Amino acid sequence: EPEVTQTPSHQVTQMGQEVILRCVPISNHLYFYWYRQILGQKVEFLVSFYNNEISEKSEIFDDQFSVERPDGSNFTLKIRSTKLEDSAMYFCATAPYNEQFFGPGTRLTVL
Amino acid sequence: QKEVEQDPGPLSVPEGAIVSLNCTYSNSAFQYFMWYRQYSRKGPELLMYTYSSGNKEDGRFTAQVDKSSKYISLFIRDSQPSDSATYLCASSIQGAQKLVFGQGTRLTINP
Structure with a gap:
């Protein structure tokens, strides 16, 4: 059964550094998402x-964050100048339309 | 007021019991309702997806939505120790739009 994959599984970075989290969507899915879950x-x-552009973003998604689909397969989340409070699990989700399927997540630890 | 509310538990039941998990929501525009299962430090796994009010059954799982009372339920029959996980309800207004999650209910099935 096709799955969403994410790399790396765990990323440790120093405050102020840039990180790129990667996701490979399920192949026939058209909608892509990033979610995060702070511990607890x-x-x-x-x-x-969708269609190579942002369709919606939350208040959290400020200028520090960006997304792109650089090669038509990977879907990436870039976090510039990381802060301590960016430490969380980051989940990629993809959907053919309504049902969103989540990847295993990347645990980001900012020191 | 939180958009989707869920009792975090923990909930502990004996193997074989019927489990009832519930959420309430405040946004009457929500039309799509999902239940996810999340094992510790893993990604959410889609269990059930329903549109508008009504029931949906899949094996041992039944999802119910009552839009008049803004109440979402998941029933698990013949519960197994492998059902021990955190169960997340989520809602969206339109298909392919962002999901709004509840806090999650931590469930333990005791052998």
Whole structure:
């Protein structure tokens, strides 16, 4: 059964550094999302992406964040100048339309 | 007021019991309702997806939506120790739009 994959599984970075989180969507899916989950808290929406552009973004998704689909297969989330409070699990989700399927997540630790 | 509310538990039941998990929501515009299962430090796994009010059954799982009372339920019959996980409800207004998650209910099935 096709799955969403994410790399790396765990990323440790120093405050102020840039990180890129990668996702490989399920092949026939058209809608892509990033969510995050701070330890012990709810899963929170960050951004949705369709037809090579952002379709919706949350208040969290400020100028520090960007997304792109650089090669038509990978879907990436870039976080510039990381902060301590960016430490969380970051989940990629993809959908053919309504049903969103989540990847295993990348645990980001900012020191 | 939180958009989707869910009792975080923990909920502990004996193997074989019927489990009832519930969420309430405040946004009457929500039309799509999903239940996810999340094992510790893993990505959410889609269990059930329903549109508008009504029931949907899939094996041991039944999802119910009552839009008049803004109440979402998931029933698990013949519960198994492998069902032990955190269960997340989520809603969206339109298909392919962002999901708004509840806090999650931590469930333990005791052998």
